[in-house]
Amino acid sequence: MTPADLHLQVDVAHWGWSIAWFLWFVGIAGMGSVAYYFVRRSALIITIFASLTIGLLLVVSHLGRWWNLPRTLYLMVLDFDFNLGSWMLLGIATLSVHLVLTLLLLIGHLPALTRRIAWLKWTETLRAQAGYRGLFAGVGAFATVYSGFLLTQAAGIPLWNTSLIPILWVVSGSIAAIAVIELLYVLGLVDANVSAAGVRIGMVLDGVKLLAVLGFLHVALSYGSAGARYGAILMTQGDLALMLWGGVIGIGILVPLAIGAYTLLREKRKSLLAVSAVCALSGVFFLRAAVLLAGTFEPLVL
Amino acid sequence: MARPNEAKNGTPSRRLAHLWDESRCIACGACVLACTMTNQPEMMAREEKGWGGLASNIRRIESANEQGRPTLLLVQCQHCDDAPCVRTCPFGAVYQDDDGLIRLDARRCAGCSYCVTSCPYNVRWFHPDTHVPAKCMGDGCLDLIAHDQQPACVQACPAMARDFGDLNDPESSVSETLRTQRSRRLLESAGTEPKYFIVEGS
Numbered sequence: 001m002t003p004a005d006l007h008l009q010v011d012v013a014h015w016g017w018s019i020a021w022f023l024w025f026v027g028i029a030g031m032g033s034v035a036y037y038f039v040r041r042s043a044l045i046i047t048i049f050a051s052l053t054i055g056l057l058l059v060v061s062h063l064g065r066w067w068n069l070p071r072t073l074y075l076m077v078l079d080f081d082f083n084l085g086s087w088m089l090l091g092i093a094t095l096s097v098h099l100v101l102t103l104l105l106l107i108g109h110l111p112a113l114t115r116r117i118a119w120l121k122w123t124e125t126l127r128a129q130a131g132y133r134g135l136f137a138g139v140g141a142f143a144t145v146y147s148g149f150l151l152t153q154a155a156g157i158p159l160w161n162t163s164l165i166p167i168l169w170v171v172s173g174s175i176a177a178i179a180v181i182e183l184l185y186v187l188g189l190v191d192a193n194v195s196a197a198g199v200r201i202g203m204v205l206d207g208v209k210l211l212a213v214l215g216f217l218h219v220a221l222s223y224g225s226a227g228a229r230y231g232a233i234l235m236t237q238g239d240l241a242l243m244l245w246g247g248v249i250g251i252g253i254l255v256p257l258a259i260g261a262y263t264l265l266r267e268k269r270k271s272l273l274a275v276s277a278v279c280a281l282s283g284v285f286f287l288r289a290a291v292l293l294a295g296t297f298e299p300l301v302l
Numbered sequence: 303m304a305r306p307n308e309a310k311n312g313t314p315s316r317r318l319a320h321l322w323d324e325s326r327c328i329a330c331g332a333c334v335l336a337c338t339m340t341n342q343p344e345m346m347a348r349e350e351k352g353w354g355g356l357a358s359n360i361r362r363i364e365s366a367n368e369q370g371r372p373t374l375l376l377v378q379c380q381h382c383d384d385a386p387c388v389r390t391c392p393f394g395a396v397y398q399d400d401d402g403l404i405r406l407d408a409r410r411c412a413g414c415s416y417c418v419t420s421c422p423y424n425v426r427w428f429h430p431d432t433h434v435p436a437k438c439m440g441d442g443c444l445d446l447i448a449h450d451q452q453p454a455c456v457q458a459c460p461a462m463a464r465d466f467g468d469l470n471d472p473e474s475s476v477s478e479t480l481r482t483q484r485s486r487r488l489l490e491s492a493g494t495e496p497k498y499f500i501v502e503g504s
Contacts, residue, residue: 004364004365005365005375007352007353007424009419011351011352012352012353012418012424012426012427012428013352013415013418013419013428014415015415015419062414063412063413063414064412064414064415064428064433064434065411065412065413065432065433065434066412066413068409068412068413069412071409071410072393072395072409072410072411073393075303075409075410076393076394076410078303079303079394081394083389083391083392083393085389085390086389086390086391086392087390088390088392088414089392089393091392092392153386153389153390153420154390154416154419154420155386155390155420155421155422155492156386156418156419156420156422156423156424157419295419297422297424298422298424298489300363300375300377300423300424300489301365301373301375
């Protein structure tokens, strides 16, 4: 039976596609920063910087009163009044720090720039510093975790009120980072040995992601409130079923798993790796979009 | 820069609460209309697309009971003592004022909608012109209570099904009704300590 008082958050709060893309880009940039600790390639830091910038532009463009953002920040600083209990504020701070750390690394990867502007030369040493890379990885991982808790803290949407979401975001963000490295390998920007490790780790993470997605749905369907259950039904049998079964699980998990198995057992083909990486990245996006769009307010009347 | 009527030291001196007597309500919709006319008159001929129907700070939920008889629930901001929207607002735009009401300082609002997704009661809606997440109390009603008058919905109700007053005052009509009649609050399990009471009759 469909409750009488049923409203999707996307119709009321308008957290739609732009937020789904934002979560996707933050996942790539966040867990990409963890990958950068091990894979210090220019192409990777450029990807992280681009993802973070596009993600931030998307989220700012989504603000209903984006033109008022400077004043809100000014008043916050003027009164020294920070709502540290808000995950969104923690996220804004984290993403700002992440962007600065990324920019410094990016500058260090651009010799043409550091040759022209001598005082920027010190940035070239940053990538060699394990401490800086560790900080960068930590901030990136926290940014990914934040993007999960951003949903978890939204008390009006019971489907999201589970700590499985930050876990799902970290696992799928890691898959996205590995997929980016695979694509860079296909393009000749990363060594073959890095790619080989990525295939194995990616397959393990695909398995974990599959379990986590099914666990998330099981908890919502079996033990969730009416709003959580309805959201999960939307994902498993309703308007979002194609996105879940086809996009998240079929394209996003099973295809990369099959290609990974073929690569390990038979041969490594760049064309297949490219398909696997694109599928994995698509699956990560579909997961965020499906969870976001399935968000439903708790019905007050059944 | 202080927020309007901000509570001193975070503790409000009054705890103003809404009361809706479902046993008296005749479902005429006068409160809904009065709310829009007083707080957002420019929305009188426009639809709130998220919920459907007239854009108002009062949400009207029509349903049917197990016997198939029509039922009505009127919902609005519960002015929770432990409001999730206050916790989640990244810029501190949402706050509890000295009267215990949950208010929004539009100067600090960037329109992120976090307060909308944070509300378990789904009582905020996006004003299409100002992009401020609107809810009870609107500016019109705040002005009324600042002049010791009742909010528009209470004044408009022909069946005396609505009341508004201070829970801290044992002599207030709201406190009196809650002492003498059976009442309930919505989604108690959410732990938000709502101050919107539904009177079920004596």
